[in-house]
Every structure is written in structure tokens, then in C-alpha cells.
Amino acid sequence: MAEDILLKHEDLISELKHYLGNPKFDLIFKSKIAGLTKPEQFLMKMEMTRLSQPIARFIDLRGLVTGQVKPYDHNGKQHFMDETAIEVFEAALKQHGGYTLAVYEAVMNTENNHRVLQRKATEKIAEQAIDDSLNTNIIKFASYENRREERMNYSIKVTVEYNDKKSIAASTSDISLSGCKIKLATRYVLKKGHLIAMRLVGLEQDFELGLKNGIQYEVVAVENISKEFNHIRLK
Numbered sequence: 662m663a664e665d666i667l668l669k670h671e672d673l674i675s676e677l678k679h680y681l682g683n684p685k686f687d688l689i690f691k692s693k694i695a696g697l698t699k700p701e702q703f704l705m706k707m708e709m710t711r712l713s714q715p716i717a718r719f720i721d722l723r724g725l726v727t728g729q730v731k732p733y734d735h736n737g738k739q740h741f742m743d744e745t746a747i748e749v750f751e752a753a754l755k756q757h758g759g760y761t762l763a764v765y766e767a768v769m770n771t772e773n774n775h776r777v778l779q780r781k782a783t784e785k786i787a788e789q790a791i792d793d794s795l796n797t798n799i800i801k802f803a804s805y806e807n808r809r810e811e812r813m814n815y816s817i818k819v820t821v822e823y824n825d826k827k828s829i830a831a832s833t834s835d836i837s838l839s840g841c842k843i844k845l846a847t848r849y850v851l852k853k854g855h856l857i858a859m860r861l862v863g864l865e866q867d868f869e870l871g872l873k874n875g876i877q878y879e880v881v882a883v884e885n886i887s888k889e890f891n892h893i894r895l896k
Contacts, residue, residue: 712763823857840896855880
């Protein structure tokens with residue numbers, strides 16, 4: 662599963678995040694993932710692309726951190742953050758060149774965040790149990806709570822193939838690691854349960870995916886948005 666692969670390479674993802682915003686990121690990225698399989702490389706690319714997407718998400722840390730929260734204005738929008746979060750926010754903005762999902766996740770994972778403190782306390786208890794030689798099954802809590810099933814509003818060119826129809830032009834309107842939604846002309850009739858193959862031509866322009874036959878998806882739902890287009894939900 663995609664989530665298992667990302668969890669397996671959690672350390673690599675954390676390392677790559679530090680290079681986001683670097684002018685030489687593409688070269689660094691390719692060198693760091695050279696030893697991975699094509700599917701793993703693809704998922705790494707998707708994760709970095711997800712984290713690099715500009716967002717307009719409201720940040721409200723009231724009741725979520727140990728520090729004193731105060732209003733903070735950025736680009737005409739008022740957030741509520743404490744001093745620790747503000748420092749992280751401003752440093753991340755400088756690194757990434759704008760307010761991206763990576764900035765948001767950095768702010769939501771500061772050292773004084775209640776959720777982070779609780780996770781660390783749980784891990785400490787688990788480590789102590791091992792030290793005490795107790796026969797305990799340890800559960801590792803992943804650090805990607807915000808990532809799971811995160812969908813990004815990300816439009817890229819794709820082509821769709823099903824039955825005898827080849828290379829139908831479409832575009833994504835949102836995408837995650839386990840599914841996506843595409844905008845497709847109404848003259849192409851797809852129904853729930855149909856299987857399609859989709860090529861991410863927008864990503865293939867600057868990244869060698871090695872997916873000659875595309876990615877297999879199943880149609881989950883079809884939503885009519887206009888006379889010309891439908892939204893096709895896929896998994």
C-alpha cells in the first residue's frame with residue numbers, strides 16, 4: 662500500500678522536506694531516490710508535490726499548544742499562533758517561498774503541540790516498558806497523521822484509457838495517494854465500477870515515472886458539473 666511505502670521511507674521523506682525550496686531540489690531529489698523502485702520513486706514525487714502545494718488554510722492553535730496564542734496576520738488572513746509556531750511559520754515561509762502544505766504541517770507539529778507531546782509521552786512509556794523487560798507489544802505511532810488521505814487541489818494533465826478508447830484528454834481537480842478526481846468531457850460515458858488506466862502526463866513531462874501502461878483506477882462516482890464536463894471520482 663502507498664501508506665506503507667511512505668511510512669517505510671519516513672526518514673527519507675523527512676530529509677527531502679529540508680531541501681524543498683532549494684533551487685537544486687530536483688537534482689538532490691533524483692540522487693536521493695535513485696536506489697528506490699519506480700513505484701516508490703513515484704510516491705516520493707507525489708509526496709513532495711503534495712507538500713509543495715500553496716494553500717490558504719486557516720491556522721488556529723488555541724487550546725492546542727502550551728504557549729500563549731495570539732493573532733497573527735499573513736497576507737490579509739488572521740491566524741492564531743504562539744511564539745514557537747510563529748517562528749516555525751516564518752522560517753518555513755522563507756524556506757518554501759510561500760504558504761504551502763509543508764509550512765502548515767511544520768506549524769502543526771511544533772514541539773509544544775499537545776498532540777506531539779502526547780505522542781512523545783506514549784513513546785517514552787513504550788521505551789520504559791522495554792527497559793523494564795516487560796513482555797509488551799509496542800505500537801509505533803506514525804508521524805504522518807496530517808498526511809493520511811490528504812487530498813490536494815492539484816490540476817495536472819492526464820490521459821484516460823478504457824475499453825477501446827485511447828488517450829482521452831482530461832485533468833485532475835484533486836489528488837491523493839489512494840485516489841483522485843478528474844474533469845472529463847460528458848461525451849465519454851463512465852459508470853461506477855468501470856476500470857480505467859490513467860497516465861499522469863503532466864508529471865511525466867519532468868519526471869521519469871516508468872509507468873508505460875498508466876495507473877489502474879476504479880470509478881467510484883460520476884458527478885455532473887456542467888453540460889460539457891463531469892467529475893469522475895476514482896480510487
